Amino acid sequence: MRGVRSVVVWGALVASAVAMSGCSVPSAVEPAAPDVGVQLFQLPWTSIAEECESALGPAGFAWVLTSPPQEHVVGEQWWVSYQPVSYQIESRLGTRAEFADMVSRCGAVGVDVIADAVINHMSGQDAPGTGWVGSAYAHQGYPGLYGPGEFHHCGLTAQDDIEDYGSREQVQNCELVNLADLDTGSPAVRQTIGAYLDDLLSLGVAGFRIDAAKHMAAEDVAAIVAALPEGTRVMSEVIRGAREPIQPEEYTAFGEVFEFSYARELGPQLESGMLYDPDLSDERALHVPASSAVVFIDNHDTERGNAPLTYRNGAEYLLANVLMLADDYGAPVVYSGYAFSDRDAGAPTNADGTVDGGTCAPHPAPDAEYADGDRTCVQRWAGIVGMLEWRAVVGDAARMPGVSENDAYGFEREGRGVVAANPNDADASVAVPTSMPDGEYCDVVANGSGSSCPEGARVRVRDGLAAFDLAPQQAAAIHLGSRVS
Structure with a gap:
């Protein structure tokens, strides 16, 4: 429907x-039918609801990707959202009631909600602590959820952290930067994760971005999502690495994958000033099939890492997004975050520690000057809105x-x-x-x-x-x- x-x-x-x-x-x-998504990074649920009604729905976005909706460790950095301590839908971004209201309001204007699901790991803290709403936790102990026996202990490196991405065993059984790595091969762990995802589905979400999917065996992810209702959209984050044993193609049997090669190829063309056609057949070299691909110019990780183009590149960044939206490959997702000079900096917060949604300028544009914390509001740029209309007319x-x-x-x-x-x-x-x-x-x-x-x-x-x-x-x-x- x-x-x-x-x-x-x-x-x-x-x-x-x-x-x-x-x-x-x-x-x-x-x-x-609309098919373009937008990632509204670290935007509170109430702000996303308002954005759906005032901008996303009218512009013709099909779906919005939210930041992870679960209780997390306490901190001011953006990455605290990626360190769960419980599966309560309570966080710096809002309450469970606000999340449910957001999903309902976005759906009413034709915008699906895709939730970022952090299911590979729990927190990366060595010392015990309490989470955003008071849940007690230890590095490998989460009362009511997981105990020490439900985490991987790889024993392959000095600190149990991944050191060699050429080793499948390390990538999928050791800890990613000290994050407590769940044993997703365990039926009990799979059941607990499934209950969390089912809870989000009960609130109306349309699907999930599976964070760090590469760090779970493809058969583990397949088993978890197989239990979800038919029609649940699944988008796996699997970063393609040259000569690495784990590749995105392993994860296409049960959903889409984010195709990191897309931006990696487009960026250098724009930097060199020499654009050329990709392979116009159904298959593109070093890319998953179009029907399995989610494409993007940058995201919350790559803009802090090796993305060739970000909001800082202004007109050239818009140009890259236009070419992506004009292409016939994959499902495009536009990225909208906030300006930063410190790569760890979280979005601005209110006095109570909740994230401030900020505001968009009346006519946001690529040539804007940003202070740290300002929202980039890429979803409102005239060129992006115009290309959504263009894409609707062009169709297939x-x-x-x-x-x-x-x-x-x-x-x-x-x-x-x-x-x-x-x-x-x-x-x-x-x-x-x-x-x-x-x-x-x-x-x-x-x-x-x-x-x-x-x-x-x-x-x-x-x-x-x-x-x-x-x-x-x-x-x-x-x-x-x-x-x-």
Whole structure:
């Protein structure tokens, strides 16, 4: 039912936006069901509910990925959310009641909730302590949940921590940076994890991001999720590593995986100023099949690590997201977090230690200047909103071979839309072959879902060519519905 509702809601929104902009979608073009997600990192449940209603639903996002909803250790760093001490849905991000209300309110506007599920491990604290709502714990002791016999003791390294990612046994049986590693091969452990996931499903979540899935044997994860209701969406975090024994393909039999290779390949192209077509067949080298892939430019881990592009890259970061949203590979997820200079810094908090949701500027944009703690609000950038509309109109149209000209690049999604990008530091023009009708079209990257189209945001299609004049590090996109009347 959710998918039907999404098509109806989003179809009405697209029609409304097109009517406002003076454009017309041909009657044969039905908007595709939304498929784009957004990760709202370390955003409180009440703020996510408000964002669903005011921005995500109207823009046409299909799902939102939340930070982990469980009790955690006490601290101010972002990573405390990834150190569970109990499965109570109480945390710095809000209460159980607020979480349930958020899921309901997001669902009412057609946005599914995907919860980040931390099930590989518990806390990484050596000393005993009490969690956010007072649950007592020790490193390998969690009353009512797990005792010492339900954790791995790998005995392969001096501190029981992973040292060699070339060893499957270490990666899946030793501790990841001192995090108490659950024995997910144990039926009792699987049952306890399953009860937690079932509890979240009872509150209406649509599925889970399985954190650190690579550190659990694929058969263990498969056994845990097999007990979940049919239709539960499962997205496993499996970081692909060259010459490592554990690869994402092991985890595709029971759900999707986050394909880390996608951003790793796109980033260097943008940095070099040379864009080119991927393999346009059903299979892409060193990628899982499109139907199994979740793709992204950065996330909460990679923006603090080796991501080629983040919010700090401004226009180039938007350009990368535009190309991802224009592609026909995988399910894209946009990332929205907060500015930081200390990689461990958590989001700003209130006096009681709960996370402050912050606010978005009236018209957030890639060229904004951020102070530490400011929300980046990428989900509200005009270019992102415009590309969601573009993606809805383009649907499943085939990606055609791209063209490079004057250091710019572009391609068509057959008969439905065209995108162009200039990753370089000088103005460039490119004429992209298209089967779209002649006429003037509005660039939805520049104009978003605006009610009118200024001359500077117009692109002309004539004699089978869409002519783009692009500023440095600019992307532009047109679709059948953006034709100016």
